Amino acid sequence: MRIAIMGSGGLGGYFGARLAQGGADVHFIARGRHLEAMRSEGLRIEGPEPMHLPKVNVTDRVADVGVADVVMLCVKLWDTEQAIAQIRPLVGPGTTIVSFQNGVLKDQYLRAAFDARQLMGGVGYVATTIAAPGVIRQTGPMQRLVFGEFDGSRSARGEALLAACLAGGIKAELSQQILRDIWEKFVFLVGLSGTTTTMRRTIGPIRSNPQTRAFLLDVMREVVAVGRAHGVPLPEDYAEVRLQLADDVSPDMTSSMHHDLERGNRLEVRWLAGGVVELGQAKGVPAPLNRAIADILALHAEGGAHA
Ligand SMILES: NC(=O)C1=CN([C@@H]2O[C@H](COP(=O)(O)OP(=O)(O)OC[C@H]3O[C@@H](n4cnc5c(N)ncnc54)[C@H](OP(=O)(O)O)[C@@H]3O)[C@@H](O)[C@H]2O)C=CC1
Numbered sequence: 587m588r589i590a591i592m593g594s595g596g597l598g599g600y601f602g603a604r605l606a607q608g609g610a611d612v613h614f615i616a617r618g619r620h621l622e623a624m625r626s627e628g629l630r631i632e633g634p635e636p637m638h639l640p641k642v643n644v645t646d647r648v649a650d651v652g653v654a655d656v657v658m659l660c661v662k663l664w665d666t667e668q669a670i671a672q673i674r675p676l677v678g679p680g681t682t683i684v685s686f687q688n689g690v691l692k693d694q695y696l697r698a699a700f701d702a703r704q705l706m707g708g709v710g711y712v713a714t715t716i717a718a719p720g721v722i723r724q725t726g727p728m729q730r731l732v733f734g735e736f737d738g739s740r741s742a743r744g745e746a747l748l749a750a751c752l753a754g755g756i757k758a759e760l761s762q763q764i765l766r767d768i769w770e771k772f773v774f775l776v777g778l779s780g781t782t783t784t785m786r787r788t789i790g791p792i793r794s795n796p797q798t799r800a801f802l803l804d805v806m807r808e809v810v811a812v813g814r815a816h817g818v819p820l821p822e823d824y825a826e827v828r829l830q831l832a833d834d835v836s837p838d839m840t841s842s843m844h845h846d847l848e849r850g851n852r853l854e855v856r857w858l859a860g861g862v863v864e865l866g867q868a869k870g871v872p873a874p875l876n877r878a879i880a881d882i883l884a885l886h887a888e889g890g891a892h893a
């Protein structure tokens with residue numbers, strides 16, 4: 587199976603390395619110093635299960651890769667538009683495109699650019715970052731990919747991607763309710779990213795303090811209300827279910843957006859809390875706490891240099 591990884595950082599580099607190790611014909615699309623390092627030194631994964639792939643197929647010339655069976659979209663959300671334009675040479679009539687980016691707006695952008703039948707939905711769970719050019723560092727053992735057809739069917743292409751993932755040791759699942767899976771992660775991630783980034787704290791103290799715990803819960807309640815208004819079958823008390831997850835994770839866990847803030851990077855807030863506000867407005871559902879998060883972080887959204 588020929589798999590093109592569009593964006594080979596924390597998410598794409600980690601899961602692409604595992605797919606390659608499992609025998610898939612993986613082609614990484616990268617840029618800058620990370621591209622140069624991957625060309626000369628291969629790709630190294632640090633963390634609980636270290637890996638080194640001394641030689642990887644990597645390029646910034648997308649057209650050289652040719653048509654892929656699967657394109658995995660793994661760039662930060664602000665790079666989506668450019669990435670969608672660049673992946674066109676990878677996409678033939680039999681190509682499947684799956685975005686494992688965070689949020690729920692990503693698939694709307696893909697649907698606007700490609701035939702909906704070429705898309706599968708996807709969610710990625712891992713905590714990784716580019717530690718140095720050519721090096722991805724994983725924190726904690728969590729690693730999981732969930733993907734599936736939006737119509738809930740169990741397709742041959744889904745099974746084929748599942749087999750490739752399992753061969754590489756990825757904890758992968760072929761889902762028959764992928765829209766709900768995407769929203770389930772969105773509820774948790776919007777709560778986690780919105781609180782950890784505005785409060786500059788990890789989840790431990792946030793969930794322990796009654797005032798910040800209530801804020802976390804109410805932020806997630808808004809996401810659930812917006813999702814339900816869009817027809818996503820989330821139970822009414824789903825925010826409470828996700829609060830249980832926030833209680834179960836390690837107290838030092840934080841969000842990638844909090845890391846991005848600390849490094850002075852751009853933030854994905856426009857598509858996370860901001861996405862909740864946007865989708866809420868479309869259905870007349872207010873999301874004042876998410877609006878506050880987006881407003882508080884607005885001066886940081888373009889990165890530290892712009893603050
Ligand atoms: N990392 C994680 O733990 C998880 C991340 N996610 C989500 O996955 C998405 C990706 O995040 P993450 O992997 O962390 O981001 P990273 O910044 O680590 O990786 C993205 C990589 O893609 C590169 N890139 C962007 N556009 C292009 C392009 N047009 N051509 C070539 N390379 C390109 C970036 O280069 P450059 O640095 O030059 O911009 C960067 O190397 C986000 O939506 C994130 O929220 C989801 C689950 C977990």
Ligand SMILES: CC(C)(CO)C(=O)C(=O)O
Pocket residue numbers: 688710711712713775778840841842843
């Ligand atoms: C919550 C986590 C780490 C799970 O993958 C994540 O996606 C993020 O912080 O961006």
